[in-house]
Amino acid sequence: MKFGGLxxxxxxxxxxxxxxxxxxxxxAFVLFGYLSAIRQALAQGVDVAGADRLVVRHKxxxxxxxxxxxxxxxxxxxxxxxxVHATWFGGIYQKPSNFFPQLPVKPEEYLRMxxxxxxxxxxxxxxxxxxxxxxxxxATAERFGWKVGDRVPIQATxxxxxxxxxxxxxxxxxxYAGAEQGTDTTAFLFRWDFFDxxxxxxxxxxxxxxxxxxxxxxxxxxxxxxxxxxxxxxxETKAETEGAFVQAFAEQVGNIGxxxxxxxxxxxxxxxxxxxxxxxxxxxxxxxxxxxxxAVGFTDGxxxxxxxxxxLALASLGGLLGxxxxxxxxxxxxxxxGALPIFYFPSRDIVIGAVLVIALGVAAGILPALQxxxxxxxxxxxxx
Numbered sequence: 001m002k003f004g005g006l007x008x009x010x011x012x013x014x015x016x017x018x019x020x021x022x023x024x025x026x027x028a029f030v031l032f033g034y035l036s037a038i039r040q041a042l043a044q045g046v047d048v049a050g051a052d053r054l055v056v057r058h059k060x061x062x063x064x065x066x067x068x069x070x071x072x073x074x075x076x077x078x079x080x081x082x083x084v085h086a087t088w089f090g091g092i093y094q095k096p097s098n099f100f101p102q103l104p105v106k107p108e109e110y111l112r113m114x115x116x117x118x119x120x121x122x123x124x125x126x127x128x129x130x131x132x133x134x135x136x137x138x139a140t141a142e143r144f145g146w147k148v149g150d151r152v153p154i155q156a157t158x159x160x161x162x163x164x165x166x167x168x169x170x171x172x173x174x175x176y177a178g179a180e181q182g183t184d185t186t187a188f189l190f191r192w193d194f195f196d197x198x199x200x201x202x203x204x205x206x207x208x209x210x211x212x213x214x215x216x217x218x219x220x221x222x223x224x225x226x227x228x229x230x231x232x233x234x235x236e237t238k239a240e241t242e243g244a245f246v247q248a249f250a251e252q253v254g255n256i257g258x259x260x261x262x263x264x265x266x267x268x269x270x271x272x273x274x275x276x277x278x279x280x281x282x283x284x285x286x287x288x289x290x291x292x293x294x295a296v297g298f299t300d301g302x303x304x305x306x307x308x309x310x311x312l313a314l315a316s317l318g319g320l321l322g323x324x325x326x327x328x329x330x331x332x333x334x335x336x337x338g339a340l341p342i343f344y345f346p347s348r349d350i351v352i353g354a355v356l357v358i359a360l361g362v363a364a365g366i367l368p369a370l371q372x373x374x375x376x377x378x379x380x381x382x383x384x
Contacts, residue, residue, distance in 0.1 A: 010282060010310055018314065021278045025318025025360070026325065028271045029353060033326025035260045036349035040182070041334075041342050052216040053113070054223050055245040056083075056209040059236040065205035066235050068196075074211060077229055079222035081214045084109040087195075087207035091154035091168065093144070100140045102154065102188040104195035107135075113210050116179040123148070123174025131194045135174035137185030139334075139342075146172055154188075161198040168198075181344055211239070268360065275364035279311050283368040304373035311365020312358065319357030323350060 012018070056074065058064035066085075074083040089102035107127050111117060119127075119135060127133045136146060146152065149172065156166045170190050178185045196203055213222045223239035230237045293303060327345045334343035 008313075013282070017278060017281070021275055021314060022318040022321075024271055024274050025315060026322040028267050029319050029322025029357070030326040030329070031267060032264060032353055032356070033323060033330055033345050033349075035263060036353075037330050037343050037345050039260045040344065040346050040349075052081075052213050052219070053242040054211040054213060054219060054226070054239050055242050056211055056223075056226055056237050056239045057207075057245075059227075059238045062208060064235070065202065065207065066209065066237065068204045068206050070206075070230070070235075070237075071209065073229060074209060074226060077222065077225050079213055079215065079218050079225065081212040082109070082113065083209050083211045084113045085192075085206035085209050086110070087192075087205075088158075089154075089156070089190075089195075090158045091156050093152065093154050098144070100143075100186045100188055102190070104192045105189050106192050107189075110189065113212060116183045117176045118179055119174050119176040123176075126173040127191070130171055130173050131191060132169065132171050133173040134170040134188055134190035135176055136172060136188045138175055138177050139185040140188060141172075141175045146175075148172055148175060159195070159202070160200045163200065182342055182346075184342055210242070268356070272360060272363055275311065275315060275360065276367065278314070279307065279365050279368040280371075282310065283307060283372050300373040303375070304369045307369035307372045308362070308365045311369070312361035315357055315361030315364060319353070319360060323353045323357070 056066075056070075058066055065087075068085065071083050071085055074080055084106060086103045086105050089104060091102050092098065093100070107124070111119060111124065117137075123135065127135055134152070141147070151169055151171055153167050153169050156168060159168075160166055161168065170188075176185065211222070211226070213219050219241050223241070226239040227237050293306075298306075327350065330343065330345045
């Protein structure tokens, strides 16, 4: 109790200085929260990618197509449980900035491959009955205010139909949710048979395959067998785990992890200087008081603990408030209004943030605390 009173009294000594330091720390941890959410969004769910799923694309580039009949061949390869294909549509809704993925797929096979996409039995039945039917993720549906029964026009940038028409119209028959927090619910999925029959060119070609392996531990071996199966063919393949594929796709805009670490390192180094300077001034101003404490029986260790406790209290108050405020603001939703596939503050990063709070307090307070603990009573009293 006596330590708590002393810590609180010392923090209140220079209220403006303490408040400004707290605000600096708070802003730093709010920024940490947003950068963590953005990193998670740009990684597009790497953490929840299926360990038992492979992505098979053209060896040259993902923009090169593969034959549709590869599906049956892939499913005959030892270790493969099932395969399903998808193709990038790349259309525009209203304006180019309204980006979201649009994929023609085989409904039953695709939903079986991605059980984390939650669609009711009624919506699934409507999708199978409606050739122009589409299901859309909840994030995109909420972004544009779509509901079941809406007819949505999408302008093609790649796939024309009916002799050059660019406008495709789809009927929203279902809205799917995600089973996990990191599940991407931005995709717009429509029927492959409708798309393949209607498009002007490229019939029988697909963008990539998603393959489920029977044993996740054998995923690398199965990927090698798939590539060997199509080696020296007109369309050679590159198979890799879904996590590796998603990570490589995300890193096309740069190494997100390295960028985030660089920004945070600069921010926290600056905050460390601010907090350390605050503690150094506080100790310097209280040289006489610290000498008196030692004179009445406080040990060097107790003085060190007192100053270190002040630094930890300052960092904890600002840091935990910053983490809490960051979590609250992030929970309000994506500030880009749906441009990011997922947007949340990962629990892992919240824990990391709490560790950083403690580390900041120790780093900011250790040198002033050592200086105070080594203070000689006679020298300190002489300065009064």
